[in-house]
Amino acid sequence: MFNPQEEPLPPPPPPRGFYIHGDVGTGKTMLMDMFYSHVDNGRKKRVHFNSFMLDIHKRIHRRKQCTPQRRLGKMFTYDPISPVAMEISNETCVLCFDEFQVTDIADAMILKQLFETLFRTGVVVVATSNRPPDDLYKNGLQRDAFLPFINVLKEYCLPMGIDSGVDYRRLDLPSAGKIYYLTREPDAEAFMDTLFHELAVRQNNVTGPRVLTVQGRELRLEKTCGTIADCTFKELCDRPVGASDYLEMAQAFDTVFIRHVPMLTLTLKDQARRFITLIDNFYDNKVSATDAPLDRLFVHSGGEDDRDRMLLDDLGLSGDAGDRLSLFTAEEEIFAFQRTVSRLTEMQTEMYWTQGDRSSTTHTQRGSQ
Template sequence: SWEPWLVLLIRSPLSSSPAVGQSGPYETSHCRQTLPEESRPPKGLYIYGNVGTGKTMLMDLFYSHVTNSRKKRVHFNSFMLDVHKRIHRRKQSLPKRRLGKMFTYDPISPVAMEISREISLLCFDEFQVTDVADAMILKQLFETLFKTGVVVVATSNRPPDVKLRNMYFSVCVQEYCHTVCLDSGTDYRRLDRPGAGKLYYLSGEPGAEAYLDTLFEEMSIRQRSPRVLTVLGRDVILQKTCGSIADCTFDELCGKPMGASDYLEMARIFDTVFIRHVPILTLTLKDQARRFTTLIDNFYDKKVRVVLLAAAPLDRLFVHTGGEDERDRQLLDDLGLTDDAAERLTLFTAEEEIFAFQRTISRLMEMQTETYWVEGDRSYSSRHLNS
């Protein structure tokens, strides 16, 4: 069912014409384009479906066929980090305000215009918003991007109507994108493929810690030492590293206020990360669970290899128990939302965590295969490229 949309996009003027996205803002009324039909860019795609069904593969296949250089393929987390940096840079460039002098400045539309001048096609993976502030930024950002002719191809586990309703998104996403459900009912990452050895250990197994110690010793070729990563002006300390390998605990990576920027920096430096003492993740550990899914998302996107020591097998690592915590209650009060309204927001339910963790489990399954392990060996990749 997706082939016609793929062919339509590949054969569209977007594939070669540099003019797309450069003609300036569209005159719109409730997101309605009023330019002549022949002047409009093609609609984008919003591809959704269950985990492991080939959404990213399809998007990458399309992206590789687009010859227009004004294109960008990025993971959703990286995209949001870039947007926040652009907003921060614009705010920093403002003249200093004198005491008592108040003025309002909205940097989101200028940032969107800046992006639209750079690209005419934006492909991004794993569209998932659980942060209210990000949702409000994206609403205004994408309204401007669409109006300036940027074509968006996105993948997500969630259908757009659910996400848009629950996270305040504009109906423009559905108006400017074809919605395609890609769900065969098969998670292809779970199909039998040659494994790369034992890479997932249970805490209760006799000698599990010793197995990880031995594997780390075998992979380590230089003196082990702590390493300090500087991320956005602050230090992230990893206690046990060696070259491109890091040996970390779950608490070290997910028990602290860390996020996508920290994990992206780790993925840039390390090709292999040991993660010890992963607990069973319940909703009472919602923050840690969200960080863990973000960690694995970024590692998977950058082909980082992982070895895990966990409290339960993969299919029993996430348990849907517990409920609203005190911080959620406080946020509801601050937003002035009733309990009925909160029930309709996935931010205050387990829906997003469940979907995200299904993706995490699926990706961890693939990350244990021989194919993934070989692709993630950067020293092998460098030798192969230089040979």
């Protein structure tokens, strides 16, 4: 019998989320698509993990800017991470991440506190990743400080491996025609010029430079027309640009030409990392063209280059200590590039171009796997 004087029972705990991991092209995004479309909740949110962390750092910066200044002679400390997590939990109760990965030490050091607060306030997390939980931030700097986060993640999210040994993006699908051109091919530049002109004619706009504002900075692109950008690899990957710049481009353009993509070796390690990030953020847009066959776009000989060797010496590292650092082994780049090549392969299919057509819709960005 119900006694009105008894305290009401606490609400049941939220269900555990899922952490879906597997090799490239094995269907993780398809599962996420199906799950997210069937979640009947107005407070659900799906976001690329890279975009999520950019937003987190913006919120942290904004809160720090609004805190009182330190008074002379008095210590004043303020930790904005938990309040930011509370902001997120007030906005959503189901948080879906595409491509959960940790490569940045600034992210790695705040994830445990951030996600502990999210989980304790009832947020359910569903994520896809190429890495099993125990391999996150593998070989990263100060990884020992990151390891407690892995335990938190596995406590609140059930790991689910779906490796099938098949990259479904590489299956024979109808081609969308010739999308990639090799610079050494005769008239390759002329083909690219013609294709740009054909697309630009439909834009009802003028061709010229365009400046995008990204977090208070200016990103200048020399050749654009409406929602089309004609860029070179150097323009996009040889200067200090990153995920936020590529995300802004993805919002502004639905077709991006990338000319003169070199064969990416360890001597171009920084550029290779940027190119990986670029493709990750352009995956739901149309990207053309490359200078090397996709299966030979990234080449790693297995050793360090001279810059790596000099940096090892400067840091006083040698032997096993240096070998464990992904900075010198390029393990993270090789792993990520498998995903990049898989995505570029899918970008050649008619299905990708048809599903990715944004010409009659508003520009949206959705991270995919």
